[in-house]
Amino acid sequence: xxxxxxxxxxxxxxxxxxxxxxxxxxxxxxxxxxxxxxxxxxxxxxxxxxxxxxxxxxxxxxxxxxxxxxxxxxxxxxxxxxxxxxxxxxxxxxxxxxxxxxxxxxxxxxxxxxxxxxxxxxxxxxxxxxxxxxxxxxxxxxxxxxxxxxxxxxxxxxxxxxxxxxxxxxxxxxxxxxxxxxxxxxxxxxxxxxxxxxxxxxxxxxxxxxxxxxxxxxxxxxxxxxxxxxxxxxxxxxxxxxxxxxxxxxxxxxxxxxxxxx
Amino acid sequence: xxxxxxxxxxxxxxxxxxxxxxxxxxxxxxxxxxxxxxxxxxxxxxxxxxxxxxxxxxxxxxxxxxxxxxxxxxxxxxxxxxxxxxxxxxxxxxxxxxxxxxxxxxxxxxxxxxxxxxxxxxxxxxxxxxxxxxxxxxxxxxxxxxxxxxxxxxxxxxxxxxxxxxxxxxxxxxxxxxxxxxxxxxxxxxxxxxxxxxxxxxxxxxxxxxxxxxxxxxxxxxxxxxxxxxxxxxxxxxxxxxxxxxxxxxxxxxxxx
Numbered sequence: 001x002x003x004x005x006x007x008x009x010x011x012x013x014x015x016x017x018x019x020x021x022x023x024x025x026x027x028x029x030x031x032x033x034x035x036x037x038x039x040x041x042x043x044x045x046x047x048x049x050x051x052x053x054x055x056x057x058x059x060x061x062x063x064x065x066x067x068x069x070x071x072x073x074x075x076x077x078x079x080x081x082x083x084x085x086x087x088x089x090x091x092x093x094x095x096x097x098x099x100x101x102x103x104x105x106x107x108x109x110x111x112x113x114x115x116x117x118x119x120x121x122x123x124x125x126x127x128x129x130x131x132x133x134x135x136x137x138x139x140x141x142x143x144x145x146x147x148x149x150x151x152x153x154x155x156x157x158x159x160x161x162x163x164x165x166x167x168x169x170x171x172x173x174x175x176x177x178x179x180x181x182x183x184x185x186x187x188x189x190x191x192x193x194x195x196x197x198x199x200x201x202x203x204x205x206x207x208x209x210x211x212x213x214x215x216x217x218x219x220x221x222x223x224x225x226x227x228x229x230x231x232x233x234x235x236x237x238x239x240x241x242x243x244x245x246x247x248x249x250x251x252x253x254x255x256x257x258x259x260x261x262x
Numbered sequence: 263x264x265x266x267x268x269x270x271x272x273x274x275x276x277x278x279x280x281x282x283x284x285x286x287x288x289x290x291x292x293x294x295x296x297x298x299x300x301x302x303x304x305x306x307x308x309x310x311x312x313x314x315x316x317x318x319x320x321x322x323x324x325x326x327x328x329x330x331x332x333x334x335x336x337x338x339x340x341x342x343x344x345x346x347x348x349x350x351x352x353x354x355x356x357x358x359x360x361x362x363x364x365x366x367x368x369x370x371x372x373x374x375x376x377x378x379x380x381x382x383x384x385x386x387x388x389x390x391x392x393x394x395x396x397x398x399x400x401x402x403x404x405x406x407x408x409x410x411x412x413x414x415x416x417x418x419x420x421x422x423x424x425x426x427x428x429x430x431x432x433x434x435x436x437x438x439x440x441x442x443x444x445x446x447x448x449x450x451x452x453x454x455x456x457x458x459x460x461x462x463x464x465x466x467x468x469x470x471x472x473x474x475x476x477x478x479x480x481x482x483x484x485x486x487x488x489x490x491x492x493x494x495x496x497x498x499x500x501x502x503x504x505x506x507x508x509x510x511x512x513x514x515x516x517x518x519x
Contacts, residue, residue, distance in 0.1 A: 157350060
């Protein structure tokens with residue numbers, strides 16, 4: 001009874017906090033945009049919303065958003081699909097680790113943008129090039145995170161399965177995979193964020209469509225309302241994707257012991 | 263023929279300072295249905311010995327035979343209860359207890375029947391569907407016990423399983439273990455720090471010394487069965503306990519010099 005009462009209050013409290021936070025952000029935005037000079041660049045919410053009202057009905061915003069979303073999701077899925085097996089091989093087989101890990105560490109320090117000239121020369125400026133760059137960035141981010149998870153599997157859990165005569169396949173399927181799932185979710189969140197940031201950077205260097213291209217083009221014509229609209233949309237997409245993954249994580253790994261601060 | 267035969271076993275570890283001898287020429291012979299408790303100062307190689315019987319570590323020299331078969335790896339009907347519970351956090355109590363049976367491809371219905379039996383024995387009937395994170399330390403250790411029982415291992419190897427529990431839970435689980443051991447005719451190898459616990463549970467107590475780990479003495483405990491917490495009130499219980507305390511205490515003193 002008491003806990004339910006408390007829980008309801010907690011939800012209400014959280015909601016109020018969210019509203020206050022959004023309200024404060026708007027007030028700050030309005031204040032900044034009303035400063036002389038700065039206000040010409042950081043235009044106010046009113047101007048940005050009228051840009052939204054103009055570009056949503058005519059389908060322009062949706063066209064750019066869907067082009068970008070397609071690249072993000074496609075590149076992310078490819079990166080994810082490649083990262084999982086490589087990460088497990090890295091964690092499980094010492095020989096594979098010795099050969100492959102230095103290369104992953106080497107590639108990891110290369111900014112994906114630096115690959116753009118190579119990718120354009122190889123794949124042209126179409127969707128393939130963007131997907132390839134996103135794939136590269138997502139794969140490296142995810143492989144490291146999942147691999148860390150495979151290596152962190154509690155050794156006593158493996159011992160406990162060993163004494164039950166578990167063979168390698170059973171050990172993998174019944175212990176290593178489930179123990180790694182929380183890390184996979186973290187990897188998905190990091191991978192999606194990487195996909196978004198890399199995509200915009202990739203589109204900034206030349207694309208016929210997409211949110212990055214829209215921002216780039218609007219910048220050239222000093223249409224700061226459209227630039228801010230693009231930034232807003234990208235942020236919202238990232239936020240929503242993250243919330244979806246968090247929800248799935250909560251549903252699938254509720255067995256996890258979470259350290260709470262009360 | 264002995265159930266567990268440990269012959270001239272030594273164990274050395276390589277460290278930065280060179281070879282460290284953890285166990286020196288250990289010889290133990292354990293008969294079927296015996297309950298062996300091992301006491302000794304920390305660093306005397308008790309856990310190493312248990313891990314070697316379990317097949318999780320190879321001895322450096324010597325050999326270990328379980329049921330007349332040379333131990334070359336884990337498994338083969340040995341149940342192990344670890345100090346750190348080692349429960350699978352993503353499985354319910356039921357699935358944790360049935361884990362060993364699942365690996366042996368026992369059909370779902372049968373393994374749940376067996377698991378339920380042992381969940382009831384350790385007194386967790388109300389928590390069959392709970393996850394480990396919802397359980398207290400004592401309850402987690404009960405699950406680990408039930409898991410070892412359910413695998414129907416004739417040999418139970420236990421590494422200070424009750425070390426972290428409060429006195430009351432510990433007393434409960436001790437009686438529980440005594441009962442299961444008596445009714446199911448198991449052979450137990452039980453590591454403890456607690457002399458009281460050793461006297462109550464064991465048919466024989468092994469006293470070890472450290473640096474390098476050695477078997478110092480094997481003391482038979484001639485208390486009558488069935489034993490329970492009331493056994494602690496017998497005059498003979500106190501005699502044995504004092505005798506054992508003196509020997510163990512000497513060992514601790516030697517070690518701390």
